[in-house]
Amino acid sequence: MKKTISSISAVVTLATLFMMPMEAGAKEMSGKDLAFDKKLGNCIACHMIPGGSQPGNIGPPLIAMKARFPDRAVLRAQIWDATVKNPNTMMPPFGKHDALSEDQVDKITDFVLTL
Numbered sequence: 001m002k003k004t005i006s007s008i009s010a011v012v013t014l015a016t017l018f019m020m021p022m023e024a025g026a027k028e029m030s031g032k033d034l035a036f037d038k039k040l041g042n043c044i045a046c047h048m049i050p051g052g053s054q055p056g057n058i059g060p061p062l063i064a065m066k067a068r069f070p071d072r073a074v075l076r077a078q079i080w081d082a083t084v085k086n087p088n089t090m091m092p093p094f095g096k097h098d099a100l101s102e103d104q105v106d107k108i109t110d111f112v113l114t115l
Contacts, residue, residue: 031111034104041100041108046090050115058090065115076109 035043036052044052048061055061069075077084080095094100100108 029104029107031107031109034100034108035111040104041094043108043112062112062115065112069113072109072113075112076105079105079109079112 029037029040032051035041035049038045043049043062044055046056046059048055048057048063050063065075069078078091081093082089082091083093083096092099095102095105
């Protein structure tokens, strides 16, 4: 029994050593970081975005966004679930399918409005 407890303790200690540096060193991602991250928003895969390289051309270019979406809530709803306005859209319903969190959608929305 004593060996089992010490083995468990060693595993927990090792796991803590590996997890803590990541948590301590993890930086808060900005909306731009999220939009350009290939595992998260990946907006650049479909949209031309100023500052991005190798943009996609499936979606419209993300320019003059404040003029196109003067109401932030409308843009956020579009990012959250574009299928509401267009059931045949190619844009993934990021929020509806929990691909992005509420906070991440808010950050991307705020970033896109700066474009």
